[in-house]
Amino acid sequence: MSRFLLPLGVFALLAVVLAIGIQHSPEKGVIPSPLIGKPAPQFALPSLTDPASTVRSADLRGHWYLFNVWGTWCGECRAEHEMLLQVRRAGVLPLIGLDWKDDDAQARGWLTQLGDPYQAVAVDRSGRVAIDWGVYGAPETFLVNPQGVVVYKHIGALTYETWTREILPRVSSAAATRS
Amino acid sequence: MRHPALTWMVAAGVALVAAARVLAVDPTQLPDPALQARYVALTHELRCMQCQNESLADSPVDLAADLRRQVRELLLAGKSDDEVRAWMAARYGDFILFRPRYSLRNAWLWGAPPVLLLIGALVCWRVVRRRMTLLAADQDPVEEDART
Numbered sequence: 161m162s163r164f165l166l167p168l169g170v171f172a173l174l175a176v177v178l179a180i181g182i183q184h185s186p187e188k189g190v191i192p193s194p195l196i197g198k199p200a201p202q203f204a205l206p207s208l209t210d211p212a213s214t215v216r217s218a219d220l221r222g223h224w225y226l227f228n229v230w231g232t233w234c235g236e237c238r239a240e241h242e243m244l245l246q247v248r249r250a251g252v253l254p255l256i257g258l259d260w261k262d263d264d265a266q267a268r269g270w271l272t273q274l275g276d277p278y279q280a281v282a283v284d285r286s287g288r289v290a291i292d293w294g295v296y297g298a299p300e301t302f303l304v305n306p307q308g309v310v311v312y313k314h315i316g317a318l319t320y321e322t323w324t325r326e327i328l329p330r331v332s333s334a335a336a337t338r339s
Numbered sequence: 340m341r342h343p344a345l346t347w348m349v350a351a352g353v354a355l356v357a358a359a360r361v362l363a364v365d366p367t368q369l370p371d372p373a374l375q376a377r378y379v380a381l382t383h384e385l386r387c388m389q390c391q392n393e394s395l396a397d398s399p400v401d402l403a404a405d406l407r408r409q410v411r412e413l414l415l416a417g418k419s420d421d422e423v424r425a426w427m428a429a430r431y432g433d434f435i436l437f438r439p440r441y442s443l444r445n446a447w448l449w450g451a452p453p454v455l456l457l458i459g460a461l462v463c464w465r466v467v468r469r470r471m472t473l474l475a476a477d478q479d480p481v482e483e484d485a486r487t
Binding site: 191192193194195261286287288291292293294296297 | 388389401402405406409428429430431432433434
């Protein structure tokens with residue numbers, strides 16, 4: 161009997177380790193952001209729609225917002241645009257856009273043609289702000305809380321599922337504890 | 340050169356090397372050779388996040404060029420190699436480092452192989468010991484003959 165105990169124990173241990181590994185393994189190709197739970201990177205960039213004004217992260221403190229990285233060169237961004245318009249219509253929280261390494265005129269054309277879901281769009285021509293946010297492929301969307309802390313990150317086109325399962329519950333549970 | 344074929348081969352070789360120089364993904368040349376060496380080493384051990392199995396040095400995509408620019412600027416600003424690695428990892432996570440860092444979370448990964456080796460050695464030693472006592476207790480004359 162006891163001669164089976166050791167192999168059985170080793171097998172059980174291996175099974176547990178592998179089970180934990182499978183449970184914790186992120187979706188293939190999705191890399192967890194080290195920014196979650198950390199203060200959102202600061203930025204001050206020209207506005208896309210009004211080049212004379214500046215979009216500042218400091219001005220965004222005090223309320224929830226979604227930070228959406230996009231570009232007209234990005235096909236998935238077109239796919240998620242309808243969802244972004246839906247987010248704007250819901251009026252739960254503002255969308256702040258980051259137009260990443262794009263052509264300004266084309267980006268403005270995109271917004272007039274498809275509709276503008278953003279409260280403000282910051283223009284990142286050099287790609288420095290995107291790097292500060294750890295962006296590696298558009299579209300990416302970050303949820304930032306009133307204290308300016310990144311709470312959640314979604315990589316790829318924003319979907320209705322992500323909106324209802326990941327974003328809304330976080331915002332509303334915070335609102336519930338406050339009241 | 341006497342051999343025309345040899346001449347052609349040498350010419351082709353020279354052309355290939357020249358082409359490789361021109362087509363190199365990263366033409367960066369920093370003023371200080373020591374800095375340049377550190378730059379080359381660092382860009383080879385940082386991952387291009389967009390094409391994940393290539394290093395920053397080998398990747399032709401836009402983001403890799405932007406990240407190489409950051410490495411360059413950080414080095415020129417006098418940052419150490421570890422500071423550059425930490426700067427990258429703070430934004431993109433440990434995944435950007437091809438050479439993993441030691442941390443509490445992955446400590447068991449580093450510790451497991453020596454521990455497993457130790458367990459293996461222990462099992463081996465016990466088996467050998469048991470066989471030796473079996474051999475010593477064995478009084479069968481036939482076996483005795485076979486051994487001598």
